[in-house]
Amino acid sequence: MHGYHGCYLHVRLDDAFTQRKPLAESVLRRFLGGVGLGTWLLAQESPPGLDPFDPRSPLIFVFSPLVGTPLTTSAKFAVVAKSPLTSRLNDALASSHFALAGKRAGMDALVVTGSCQRPSVLVVDDEQVSVEPAEDLWGLTCSAAEAALQRRFGPRFQFAVIGPAGEKLVRFATISHGTRHAGRGGLGAVMGAKRLKAIAVAGSRRVTLADPEGVVAAARDLSVRSFGPATAKYRELGTLANLLVFNRLAVLPTRNFQASTFEEAEALSVEAPDGSRLPLAEAPDGLRLPLAEGGRVRESCAACTIGCEHIYPSDQGGVRLEYETAYALGPLCGIGDPTVVLGAARFCDEHGLDTISAGATIAFAMECAERGWLDAPNLRFGSGHALLRTLEDIVHRRGLGDRLAEGSRRLAEHLGPDALAIAPQVKGLEMPGYEPRGLQTMALGLAVASRGADHNRSGAYEADFSPQADRFHGSAASAKHAIETEDRAALLDSLILCKFLRGVFADLWSESADLLRLVTGWDVTAEELRTTARRIVTAKKLYNLREGWRPEEDTLPERFFSEPLTNGASAGAKLSRDQLRDMIRAYYRGRAWEEDGGVPRVTIVSLQLEDFPAAV
């Protein structure tokens, strides 16, 4: 078999039992790798109904057939587990050298179950697997822990670590590698529940490629194309460029979704008003200075030619700032001071907090406090001090922070139905920076995504940002856009290739089939990959059904049905419950699911999911 090792490593932490288990080619071809293979493994290795913090709950790291090839953006790994935030399937991706080293350790995936008696690090060095004490690392920030591990194990090893948030079981804690995070859904807390501070991987085993020369030629071609206009935003400005665009279109969620424009957006923007590139020495304080030629630092993941990471200077060191982070810690909390946003972003990165969930949970708490539902007189929109203090309280589970560490849905359930109506979450996962009333195809994508409110597994907003759809009038016709982008994400997240590459492909399906054919030697076609993507999406649904998914979970908070937008270019936009229900029904039909979102036998058979563990 080319492109794969054909096995995964299962480590049980309780007794350091390890086993390399074979992966059948039929499974690999149907689920590829990354998120797809992780979904299969989670269903396979997890008994139904486990609490995510139960030691028996698996935490799964998954590589892919493209990892280790010279194909640009392919050095990525997926982490899959049952989410402590949603109690549904959660998958998150991170990038870079951990993926390369992990695959070189001779496995296509690493499944970790059980828990350690004391803080530990799991070490996988080719055939050698050990669980070593890590009490000295407990309490360290992500970067400090990685630095200490690097000193201890040497440069051959790469590490995935948790910060203090994961140790304290904050339900939106991340897993970090080299300042990048598998960010959403609380995977860091699952790792913390196992008292696993870190995983260290090293290895020397490479897989064979079916057509090595063909892969090199394809990689060269893809690299050249990756420098074109389809990735210009990511290379030259980063995702932060979304902020002013979203503000102009009035889809920038502000003050816990009470508004869709933010009067201080310019202060957080990456673009100078005159489009100029100021030299660093002349730049004012704030976020505009990175535009300066030589004044910003740009970084790339391993094996990536795009280089989307824009590192912004702060008094505490460099901070990578993405749109989602800036939205959640800025406008959503009513904060326009770039120094505060940078400080908050850095704190989240260092302590292992998902910035979207952290910002959204605090924004929700700010509104509750202003409404008098929470006794927190200092927690007010626009207060940078309150934001920074509350982040610390969450990480250390101090006072109100202990409750906020449970996420917005649990806090809302404690406060009552009125609070639940304005909690910015779907299925328990806090919402990304896409205003669903003004982006109504995306409203559908957010409502139905398997891991909750999600902009990475559904790119339905692409239709809203195009002449193809009426962004203010979502309808049954929106379903096809939501399905198409969800399928594309399932493919890219399983191959794995970065989504920032998506615009480079003239035909993602056929070109992906070409790449996979060169790597694996399979006679795979575009049509087969379309079926594969649909299979992966439905497999996630089957897992969620097994874990208790109910139709009422596929919705949005009540606020979005009862409060029209009132300002800017989206003034008057409103979304009704009936409208969303029609869209969801059309989506289920498009997926060949039942009217209530169940998966009929005929679909299971047509997608070759009869032996999928959650379907049996």
Next chain:
Amino acid sequence: MAPVIVVEFYGIARLRSGVASLRVTAETVRQALDAVQRLCPGLGCLLGEDGRIHSAYLISVNGRHFTAELSRSLESGDHLVILGADAGG
């Protein structure tokens, strides 16, 4: 007298044009884009070889709906919003 249109640039479009906004006189989207093209050569081609709006850019009238309709009429005071086609994360 031809309507005066405000053209706004965001993201890569702003970087390439070197301005946040400018005013042009134009009766249609096409005329506005032609004027922008003359004033901001750094933008490159706003129209593709097929005569349609270049795939690298998105155009919205007044920030509400996106349009691919080059013959669409414009009125004085309309804002033509030009942004990169890779809107989103």
